[in-house]
Each structure stands twice: as structure tokens, then as C-alpha cells.
Amino acid sequence: MSDIPPALSVIDLKKTYKISKNKTFEALKGVSLHIPTGEFFGFLGPNGAGKTSLISIVSGLSVKTSGEVKIHGVSIDDDVDRAKSYLGLVPQEFNFNWFETVENIVVNQAGYYGIPRDAAKIRTHELLKQLELWDKRDVQSMKLSGGMKRRLMIARALVHNPKVLLLDEPTAGVDVELRRGMWKFLKELNESGTTIILTTHYLEEAEHLCKRVAIISGGTIIQEGTVKELLATISQVTLLLDTKEVPSEAALHLLRDLRISKTQDEKTLELILHQGETVNDAIRKMSTQGIEILNVRNEGSRLEEVFVRLIETK
Secondary structure (H helix, E strand, O other), X not given: OOOOOOOEEEEEEEEEEEEEOOXXXXXXXXXXEEEOOOOEEEEEOOOOOOHHHHHHHHOOOOOXXXXXXXXXXEEOOOOHHHHHHOEEEEOOOOOOOOOOEHHHHHHHHHHOOXXXXXXXXXXXXXXXXXXXXXXXXXXXXXXOOHHHHHHHHHHHHHOOOOOEEEEEOOOOOOOHHHHHHXXXXXXXXXXXXXXXXXXXXXXXXXXXXXXXXXXXXXXEEEEXXXXXXXXXXXXXXXXXXXXXXXOOHHHXXXXXXXXXXXOOOOOEEEEEEEOOOOHHHHHHHHHOOOOXXXXXXXXXXXXXXXXXXXXXHO
């Protein structure tokens, strides 16, 4: 057994907010989980599920009501400064000085961790180049686009080389192209050894990036496991098949056992597969009727199907 402690251990964590004199809200109701070092872990859940409350407690922005939190074996109760030094946090809201330049925001953040200014500049330049912000280094942060501001938040969080990166909705408001670029950077960062923990509303993002996920609803974890395990619980998958030519009615009639239906686009078919059925078998059957498939895509995120089913049955 490895002696390396988990990157994050949470045991029976509870958080209750006082709303008024006689009313409280229990945001976390005894959450427990252990995230191994080096993992890319995702928290999924609807608004108000408890994701941000959990991240806020782990990062020291909020005080827990009860329970235990350890970061690389260090309890936030015993040595909060040391525990926090292991973390880099990218919160949902932009919280830097709008009048400061991009470079100064990152360099000054390094100072909070005791990093000498010369070393901080070297590290800052490295991060700004990796995150494609180098050309904006002398620009005031208020003049950046939303996507650039998100990347600046990530650069600031990474300047002290944290062991664990916490990302709270990191691609909110980012266009598709920039999101894909951030995904590539985060995957490479994780492969280099950094543990990454993210909350996201983009289920496609969790499916693409995470090895394991926890689905949170109503302040409790209702499902946890590898993405592969969760996807294996899907009873059926809906696929869209782009065809080379418009399929004939006669060919579709002969393939009626495949649960194929037409869509508004005459060259696109909808195919429903149940557990145990494969798309390759379906395509082979279709080819015998002269239907050539050019592309296969999911109608929606497969992980989204799991998420919706779990929330609905909770």
C-alpha cells in the first residue's frame, strides 16, 4: 500500500448557513470522499447542490460547521497555512484588481507565498506563454475578454506550483474554441502530476477531462465512481448518424429492428442502442442495405443521461 496520502480527504463534512433568526440552510449534509494524488476529479450537480460550499471550505474561504478536511495529509484545523499552500484556487468570480496589468497580478500573487520577485517573474512569464496571455502581459485586466480573464485566474492560481488545483466552473462564459484550448492545457497539467479538482455544469467537460466524478444533490453525494463506471449504467444511448445519401424508405423498412428513425435533416438518422448493442454491428447491417455512414455522434452528453437519471430518481 502506498504511503502517499490522498490529495484531498473529506470526512463527514457539514455546512449550515444561518438565513434568518429562526431559519437555517444545510448546504452540506455529511459529505465524505478521498481523492488520490494525481487524479482529475469532477464534482457535478445542479445549482445549490453544495459544490461551491465544498470548494470554499477546502480552500479556506468558508468555515465548516463540522467534519474533517485534509490536504495531502495536513488537516485544515491543525495547520491551515500549510494546507492552503498546497492549493491553487480558481473561483467562479473574477476577483483581481481591474487596474493592474496581467503580469503584475500574477507576480504579486507569488509574493503571498514568499517567492522572490525575480523567481516570480520567471514563473509568471512561463505561465503567460503557456496560457496564451504573453501578448497581453502589459494590459490592464479590465481590458481582457472573458476567456482571457479566466486564463489569467488559472495563471495566478498556478504561480506557486500548487500540488492541487481547484477549479470552480473554470470555463463559464468561455467560447468553444477557448474552452478546448483550456482543456488541452489542463490535461497536460494533470499528466505532469498536478491533482485537479473541478466543479462544472458542462457535463461534456467532465466526460472529456475527468477520471472520476461525484454527483452531488441536496448537499449529499448521490453517486461516485469512474466516468467509465457511470457510463456503463446507461440503459440506452441515442446516436446521430450522418449518411452519404438520403436513405430509401425500403432500406429503412428492412432495418426496422435497429430502432432507426429519420430526423429533420434527410441525411441524418437517429439510432437508439440498448445495453449490449454496438454501433459497429448496426453500421454493418446498414451497409448491407447500401447505407453508407460518414459520421457518428452522440445526440447529447452520455454523462448527462446518468446525471439526469440520478437527480430524477433521488
